[in-house]
Amino acid sequence: MDQRRITLDVNGSTFTETVATRTTLADFLRHQLRLTGTHLGCEHGVCGACTVLLDGRSARSCLMLAVQADGHQITTVEGLEASDGTLHPLQQAFADHHGLQCGFCTPGMLTTLIELLRDNPDPSESDVRIAISGNLCRCTGYQSIVTATLDAAKRMRMGQTV
Amino acid sequence: MTTKTFGKRTRRLEDPELLRGKARFVDDIHIDGMVHAAFVRSPHAHARILAIDATAALAMPGVHAVLTREDIRARTLSDRLAVALPDRVYKQQRDRPILAGDETVYVGEAIAMVIADNPYVAEDAVSQVNIEFDVLPAVSDCRDALSPDAAKVHSDASDNLIAEFASAYGDVDAAFAGAAHAFRESYWQHRGCAHAMECRGCLAAVDPLDDRLTLWSSTQTPLVAARLLAELLGREETSIRVLAPDVGGGFGPKLVFYPEEAAVAIAAVILNKPVKWIEDRREHFVSTTQERDQYWDAEIALDNDGKILGVRGTLLHDHGAYTARGLTVPQGAVASLTLAYVVPTYRMDVKVALTNKVPVTPVRGAGQPQGIFVMERLLDLAASALKIDRADIRRRNLVPAEAMPFKKGFVTRGGIPIVLDSGDYPACQADAVEKAGWADFPARQRAARAEGRYIGIGLANYVEGTGRGPFEQVGVRLASTGLIHVATGAAAMGQSTKTMLAQVVAEQLGGAMERVVVTTGDSAKVAMGFGGFNSRQTVMAGSSAHIAAVKVRDKVLQVASHLLEVDAGDLDIDGDNVFVKGAADLKISLRQVAKAMVGAAGFLLPGNLAPGIEATENVVIDAMTYANGSAVAEVEVDLDTAAVNVTRIVFVHDGGRIINPTIVDGQVTGAIAHGIGNALYEWMGYGDDGQPLTTNFADYLLMTSSEMPAISLSHRESPTPLNPLGVKGVGESGVMPIPAAIASAVEDALSPFGVRITQVPIRPNDLAALLEKAGA
Numbered sequence: 046m047d048q049r050r051i052t053l054d055v056n057g058s059t060f061t062e063t064v065a066t067r068t069t070l071a072d073f074l075r076h077q078l079r080l081t082g083t084h085l086g087c088e089h090g091v092c093g094a095c096t097v098l099l100d101g102r103s104a105r106s107c108l109m110l111a112v113q114a115d116g117h118q119i120t121t122v123e124g125l126e127a128s129d130g131t132l133h134p135l136q137q138a139f140a141d142h143h144g145l146q147c148g149f150c151t152p153g154m155l156t157t158l159i160e161l162l163r164d165n166p167d168p169s170e171s172d173v174r175i176a177i178s179g180n181l182c183r184c185t186g187y188q189s190i191v192t193a194t195l196d197a198a199k200r201m202r203m204g205q206t207v
Numbered sequence: 208m209t210t211k212t213f214g215k216r217t218r219r220l221e222d223p224e225l226l227r228g229k230a231r232f233v234d235d236i237h238i239d240g241m242v243h244a245a246f247v248r249s250p251h252a253h254a255r256i257l258a259i260d261a262t263a264a265l266a267m268p269g270v271h272a273v274l275t276r277e278d279i280r281a282r283t284l285s286d287r288l289a290v291a292l293p294d295r296v297y298k299q300q301r302d303r304p305i306l307a308g309d310e311t312v313y314v315g316e317a318i319a320m321v322i323a324d325n326p327y328v329a330e331d332a333v334s335q336v337n338i339e340f341d342v343l344p345a346v347s348d349c350r351d352a353l354s355p356d357a358a359k360v361h362s363d364a365s366d367n368l369i370a371e372f373a374s375a376y377g378d379v380d381a382a383f384a385g386a387a388h389a390f391r392e393s394y395w396q397h398r399g400c401a402h403a404m405e406c407r408g409c410l411a412a413v414d415p416l417d418d419r420l421t422l423w424s425s426t427q428t429p430l431v432a433a434r435l436l437a438e439l440l441g442r443e444e445t446s447i448r449v450l451a452p453d454v455g456g457g458f459g460p461k462l463v464f465y466p467e468e469a470a471v472a473i474a475a476v477i478l479n480k481p482v483k484w485i486e487d488r489r490e491h492f493v494s495t496t497q498e499r500d501q502y503w504d505a506e507i508a509l510d511n512d513g514k515i516l517g518v519r520g521t522l523l524h525d526h527g528a529y530t531a532r533g534l535t536v537p538q539g540a541v542a543s544l545t546l547a548y549v550v551p552t553y554r555m556d557v558k559v560a561l562t563n564k565v566p567v568t569p570v571r572g573a574g575q576p577q578g579i580f581v582m583e584r585l586l587d588l589a590a591s592a593l594k595i596d597r598a599d600i601r602r603r604n605l606v607p608a609e610a611m612p613f614k615k616g617f618v619t620r621g622g623i624p625i626v627l628d629s630g631d632y633p634a635c636q637a638d639a640v641e642k643a644g645w646a647d648f649p650a651r652q653r654a655a656r657a658e659g660r661y662i663g664i665g666l667a668n669y670v671e672g673t674g675r676g677p678f679e680q681v682g683v684r685l686a687s688t689g690l691i692h693v694a695t696g697a698a699a700m701g702q703s704t705k706t707m708l709a710q711v712v713a714e715q716l717g718g719a720m721e722r723v724v725v726t727t728g729d730s731a732k733v734a735m736g737f738g739g740f741n742s743r744q745t746v747m748a749g750s751s752a753h754i755a756a757v758k759v760r761d762k763v764l765q766v767a768s769h770l771l772e773v774d775a776g777d778l779d780i781d782g783d784n785v786f787v788k789g790a791a792d793l794k795i796s797l798r799q800v801a802k803a804m805v806g807a808a809g810f811l812l813p814g815n816l817a818p819g820i821e822a823t824e825n826v827v828i829d830a831m832t833y834a835n836g837s838a839v840a841e842v843e844v845d846l847d848t849a850a851v852n853v854t855r856i857v858f859v860h861d862g863g864r865i866i867n868p869t870i871v872d873g874q875v876t877g878a879i880a881h882g883i884g885n886a887l888y889e890w891m892g893y894g895d896d897g898q899p900l901t902t903n904f905a906d907y908l909l910m911t912s913s914e915m916p917a918i919s920l921s922h923r924e925s926p927t928p929l930n931p932l933g934v935k936g937v938g939e940s941g942v943m944p945i946p947a948a949i950a951s952a953v954e955d956a957l958s959p960f961g962v963r964i965t966q967v968p969i970r971p972n973d974l975a976a977l978l979e980k981a982g983a
Contacts, residue, residue, distance in 0.1 A: 067327065081235035082228015084455070086404045087488040091904035094404055122228035136226045140218065143873045147701025148225030149232065149404040149455030174912040181904065183404050183456050184701050186880035186941075187912040189873060 051115035055080065056124030064111045070104075071095045073111035074121060082122040082152050086181065093180030096153035097121050103160045122152035125159065134205045135159060135197040144193035146184030153180050158194050166202055170195065209781040210718025212710040213932075216869045217720055219706045221699070230453040233408045233425045234485045241410070241481035242271055244471055245329035247319040247336045248494065249311035252345035252563040252897025253360070256311060256338060259319055264335040269324035273336060274474060276308035282473050283439050290435065290464055292533035292620065296372040299364060301561065303529040305466045305473075311340075312360055312528040313563050314899055315493025320470050322478060326485065345563040345897035349500055349525035352560035360528055360561040369526050370534055370559040374541040376616025377552030382517035386508035390588045391520075394505065395966040396577045396946075398498035399889035399901075401570040402909060403700070405455020406486040407495055409468050411475035421448045422472050425455065426728075427462040428738030430696040433730035435464050436472055444730075451728035451738075457700035458881075459570040460496045462740040463531050467494075492902040496568040497891055498536055500525040501577050505555075507585040513595050515604050517552035518545060518585065524559045527566035534559060536567055538620050539574030539672075543943075544582045546615065546625075546670035547632055547835065548604040553616065563897040571881055572942040573741065575671050580967060583667040583947035587954065588963075597666055597951065598640050605632040605668065619672070619831065627670065627833045630925040635859050636668055636837040642919055643839035643857040656959070661844045662854070663958070665951025667944035669838075672831040673862075673936025674746025674929075680733045681751035683712055683759045684821035687805050689783055689798030691716055691723045691759075696736015697748035698728035702938055703870045707745055708752045710866050711932065715756035716763070717780040717797065735825065742936020745866065746832060750930045751824040758822035766800050769814040832927040834935040836860040838879075840948035841916075844956045846983055849975035851887055851953055853916040856945070861923040863935035868922070875920055875941045882945025884910040886967050957983065 052061045055078060064073055074080045074097070086094035088107045095107040098120035125133040135158055138144065145151045154177060161168060161176040168176070173194045174187070182190065224230045261273035280286045287302040307318045319336050323329035344358035351357055352367040360367050383389055409424035420442065426432055426449075433449035440447070454461070467484055475482045486495070505520035524537040541555040590600040606613050608631035615625040640646075648664045655662045681695040693708050705725040713720050726732050737743075760780065767785040768775035777788050786794035803813050804820050812818055841855040856879055865871050888908040892900035901907040926933025950964040953974075960981035966973065 065327070075234070076237075079237065080228070081232075082230075084232070084405070085234070086406075086455075087904050089488065089903050089905075092404060092488075122226075126227055132226060139226055140222045143219070143869045145222065145225055146703070146873055146877065147404070147454065147456040148221065148230055149701075151225055152228055155226075174915075178911045178913045181404060181909050181911065183402055183458065183881070183909065184877045185873060186876035186878075186910075186918070187915050188876050188918060191912065 049112050051112055053114050053116065054118040056120060066110065066112050068111045069107055070109040070111045070114050071106035074106060080121050080123050084149050084152055086149065093157060094150050094153040096156045096180065098156050098160060103157050120156065122155055125155060134200045135162065135194065138193040138197035138200065142189050142193035142196060144185065144190045150180060150182045154182065154190055162198055162201060166198060168198055209779050211714055212718050212720060213714040213866055215867065217706065217710055217867060219703055220709055220720065220725065221703060221705055232405055232453045232455055233410055233423050236410055236423055236452065238412055238481040241483050242322050242324060242478065243326045243329045244474060244482050244484035245321050245326060245333045246317040246467065247321065247333050247338065249307065249314055249316040249318055251311060251340055251342050252314050252347065253343040254311050254340040255343060256307060256309060256318060257341055258339040260337040261319065263337065264321060264332040267328065267332050267335060269328040270332045271322040271478060274320045274477065276304065276306045278477065279305045279470065279473055282476060284441050285439060288464060288466060288469065290532065291530040292535070294534055294620065296370045298371065299369045301361065301369060301529045303466055303531060303566065305469045310362060313565055314897060315565060317466055317470065317494065320474060322474055322482060347562060347564065347893050347895050347897045349523055349560040349562050350502060352562055353558060360563050367561040368558060369530070369561050371557065373554060373556045374617060375554035377517070379517040379519045379552035379554040382552040383508045383519065386516045387511045388589065388593060389506055389508045390585065390592055391506040392584065392588055392965055394503040394581055394584060396501045396503070396580055397890060397968060398570055398885050399891040399907065400492065400495065400497045401458035401460045403456030403458050403461065406488060406491045407461065407465065407467065408485040409471050410481060410483040411472040412481035413475055413479060419446050419448055420472060420476065422468065423450055423452050424468055425461060426451050427457040427698050427700055427740055428464070429698055429728040430730050430736035430738055432464050432468060436469065439469055448731045450730065451698050454698070454700035457739060459573065459740065460568060461700065462738065463496050463568050489902050493565060493899055496531050496566050498567055498570040499564070499891060501540060503581050505581050505585055507589055509589055513593055513600050513603050515548060515550050518550055519554045522555055522557045524557065525562050525567060526559045527562060527564045529566045531566035532568035535569050536574035540578040542578065542619070542625065543575035543671065544578035546627065546833065547606065547668045548582065549606055564893055569740065571878065572939050576882065576885065576943050576946055579667065579669045579943055580947040580950065584950060584965065587951050598636065598645055601636060601666065601668060602633055605636060607633060623829050626830060628927050628929050630833065630835045630861050632668060632835055635835060635861055635923055638923070639837035639839050639857050639859040640666065642921070645839065661846060661956045663842050663952040663954065663956025665840050665948045665955055667838050667947035667951060669943035670833050670835045671939060671943050673742035673834050674828065674832045675741035675743045676747065676827065676829045678825040678827045679744065679747035679751055680736045680823065680825050681708070681748050681755050682733060682821065682823040683752065683755040685759060685763065685797060685801045687801045689722065689796060689801060693723060693752065694726045694732040695748050696728065696733045696738060697744040698738040700739060702874060703867070704744055706870065707866055708748060711749050711752045712756040715760040717782050719782050722783060742938045745934050746930055746936055747828065749932055749934055750826040750828060753931050754826055755822040755824040759820055762820045763797065763800055765816060766804055766813055766820065767795055770795055770800065770803060828930055830929055832863065832929045832935045834862045834937065834940060836940060836944060838944040838948040840945065840952045842949060842952040842956055844953060846978060849971040849978055851969060853883055853949060855917050857919045858941065859921050859923060860940055861925050862937040862940060864924055864926045864933040865922060866934060871922065871937050872920060874937045876918060878939060878941030879918060879945055880910045880915060882942040883914065883949065885942065886946040886949040887969055890968055890970060
């Protein structure tokens with residue numbers, strides 16, 4: 046099996062690993078780095094559960110190869126909280142507004158919305174709905190996720206950080 | 208003062224790990240040395256299996272084994288899964304094979320299992336297993352299945368009828384003969400797959416130290432799986448452990464015990480290695496159970512006042528190729544149809560047809576939304592013909608509050624009489640109609656039409672059976688650490704089951720939720736149980752948890768009474784202390800109380816009480832408790848594209864007493880979303896040859912955030928007398944009336960064209976054809 050050596054930054058730590066070229070970024074993160082917070086819901090790029098941030102932009106880790114992430118910076122759900130364990134305001138808002146039930150889609154929702162809130166600190170409800178329109182959730186009906194995101198945006202505008 | 212948790216918007220115990228990416232779903236579990244399974248699945252809807260050649264696959268580096276039916280047979284007492292709920296009306300017994308041997312009867316059926324170093328190699332090897340087939344004619348449409356010249360789903364059968372039954376009470380034909388009015392319509396209803404965001408998956412390992420086989424599975428029913436696995440393998444129950452780790456949604460299909468779970472467990476025994484299998488989404492479309500087609504022909508009789516005299520008709524139900532659960536879905540459909548209304552006579556004749564497709568088992572709602580749809584559509588049909596307002600005809604026929612408890616004329620699948628236990632259905636509808644501005648809508652509709660916009664409003668009521676018995680075991684134990692351990696056969700898959708049980712238990716034991724440790728769905732922690740389905744766990748496990756917690760509380764107070772030398776009646780619990788009422792600083796910690804009952808060698812236990820502080824309960828509740836609700840939907844239809852846009856849902860819900868309002872809101876809202884999907888989008892298509900047509904999320908449409916309308920959700924609380932908490936199930940709720948309410952609204956929007964909606968999902972192509980036919 047063709048292999049390559051890659052070096053990448055994941056959640057602030059540098060990893061140099063040998064990886065089979067056909068390994069998806071999602072499988073690399075989950076099974077080689079054992080960062081299992083990133084989930085696979087469809088493996089064809091529709092459900093969004095596997096979304097991570099690649100150099101700050103949301104990306105489907107099921108549709109990328111690990112070798113494509115060589116030299117890049119990845120943020121997964123495990124990298125959202127502060128080093129002292131304090132939840133990111135968005136994570137906290139999800140807890141406060143019941144923005145998750147089974148929690149399987151949650152990592153992808155969080156990473157997608159982190160990108161939104163960075164680009165648009167004061168989103169409208171419609172902005173939030175459009176941002177997560179590529180992330181499927183079967184439990185919540187999305188309403189509580191939208192509410193949580195708008196509340197997180199407000200908290201972050203008032204100066205709350207991670 | 209003591210801290211109370213029942214009825215409060217407490218924090219969820221589940222959230223911190225899920226939010227941090229630290230939860231443990233089945234594919235997150237790693238065992239050193241584990242190998243990976245992939246299944247060779249049938250590409251044909253019906254074929255004889257002539258030969259399986261695994262030579263090429265076995266020659267691939269990293270491939271450990273290719274297992275077929277013969278390997279399974281050598282290790283099991285049966286090579287089929289006999290899981291059907293008992294019923295006398297079966298005409299054929301069609302149990303699923305663990306791996307198909309002689310014949311395969313649907314696309315996706317597992318025939319062989321490849322075990323390899325990793326999933327990539329396993330999937331490569333699957334393509335190298337060569338199977339010689341003799342392709343046979345297949346039956347795809349259940350309407351074709353019962354014709355005399357139809358192909359046979361199973362080649363050893365004389366026909367495709369697997370069951371036939373009637374749900375009936377009263378003399379319905381006499382009622383129709385004497386009725387002033389009768390109206391008849393045919394309906395097609397299709398519900399697709401459940402599509403929990405986490406697919407199925409399992410991991411099996413044999414522990415050589417105690418020879419115990421452990422199966423971690425993304426299942427709703429781990430206790431049932433443990434029992435079936437023990438029977439299948441001829442092992443003692445104690446040598447099998449099945450547990451559900453974090454489960455990424457269930458919604459019905461994960462209540463079924465699957466061939467893959469058995470095969471993975473057997474492979475772990477054969478190879479003596481941990482074996483993991485994780486289903487991908489394409490496999491999920493072709494191998495996880497679904498709901499699909501129902502064809503109804505139904506008729507309603509009324510008197511001159513618009514009062515119902517009877518309902519009769521027929522239902523043809525698509526069963527799929529095997530019995531993977533039972534007749535639950537058609538039974539649920541015909542049982543739910545009349546529930547909300549006074550229907551003096553009723554007869555629905557049901558035929559259940561085998562087809563060469565994935566087996567059908569319950570998806571959230573389990574047939575009930577379909578029965579409700581038929582009833583609500585018939586009422587709209589009658590209202591339109593008799594020129595009675597749609598809300599008014601319902602008001603005239605809803606079971607009135609003063610009639611409770613109201614005995615229906617028939618029984619559940621278990622022979623238990625159906626008795627509506629509580630609720631005020633007319634008040635619930637009145638509430639919904641009021642909140643929706645029903646009376647003002649015609650003016651809004653006229654104004655919209657003047658602008659060329661077609662808006663409509665629709666209403667539907669539902670009553671659903673919840674809390675399927677007979678019991679769910681819960682053990683509550685005060686550990687010597689002072690923590691309260693709760694263990695149950697109930698299984699968590701996103702409904703906040705741990706939080707719910709912690710709230711019920713903490714209510715009795717000081718209210719400190721953070722001190723309650725809940726273990727769900729682990730056969731090593733409880734002796735018996737069922738799991739999650741049929742909106743049952745809050746009713747069944749909640750009741751057992753409550754009674755167990757009350758007993759633990761009594762024991763705590765008795766022990767503390769001896770330790771503090773105070774009458775037990777003068778004591779109460781708050782946080783982690785038992786204190787003397789009126790003298791709160793006179794107290795003893797729960798930890799000290801628990802430690803006292805661990806005992807010391809050679810010394811008396813306090814008060815000569817029995818050791819330990821624990822209680823295990825199996826509260827038995829046979830009768831189901833009936834929840835209800837009313838939904839009003841508003842839609843706008845685009846005549847150019849035939850797209851239906853749901854603009855607003857008003858939902859008034861009555862699920863009895865509420866343990867946690869936030870969680871109940873979440874459950875109902877999610878179920879409403881599922882209902883909108885069923886009304887407009889979700890369709891699991893098959894070609895005439897039995898080939899699935901929709902096997903990814905681009906072809907099969909799930910609700911996204913953009914389609915969700917504004918929802919006005921409110922609750923009434925009619926406690927049930929049937930359980931000590933007064934609670935009813937809520938998990939399915941929202942899915943019940945939404946397809947009916949949306950169909951009613953679409954028909955209302957298009958009333959200028961006389962378009963009649965007789966199906967769900969209301970697919971744009973179908974609606975476009977109707978609009979064209981109507982000249983719109």
